[in-house]
Amino acid sequence: MRTRIHVNQHVIRRNGKEADQGKHEPPLTVKDYKSNRKAFEVEIHDAAGFCVARIVYRPEKPLSCGARVWIETDYGVETF
Numbered sequence: 341m342r343t344r345i346h347v348n349q350h351v352i353r354r355n356g357k358e359a360d361q362g363k364h365e366p367p368l369t370v371k372d373y374k375s376n377r378k379a380f381e382v383e384i385h386d387a388a389g390f391c392v393a394r395i396v397y398r399p400e401k402p403l404s405c406g407a408r409v410w411i412e413t414d415y416g417v418e419t420f
Contacts, residue, residue, distance in 0.1 A: 343372045345382055345395060347409055355399055356408075367397055367409065 351367040366378040384393040393413040402408045 341372055343370060345370050347395075352397075352399070352408060364399060368395060 346369040348367045348369060351365045355364045355367065364380070366380045368379045368382050370377045370379060370382055380397045382395040383391045384395075386392050392415055393411055395409070395411050397409045399408045403410060
């Protein structure tokens with residue numbers, strides 16, 4: 341089963357404008373053939389059920405570079 345994870349930049353922008361009000365919408369959407377699930381954080385698991393990567397949205401505590409959404413993993417990453 342193929343699963344796609346979307347990062348909705350429009351929601352991230354809207355959340356930035358509404359930060360004073362403390363309202364945040366989940367900007368991540370996990371889509372597969374049967375559902376669309378919204379989230380603030382997503383874990384990606386291997387076949388054995390171990391977490392291999394995590395997509396994180398933290399507008400209240402961004403990275404030092406200013407990023408509010410990022411992917412983190414403890415495994416090797418290959419670039420193309």
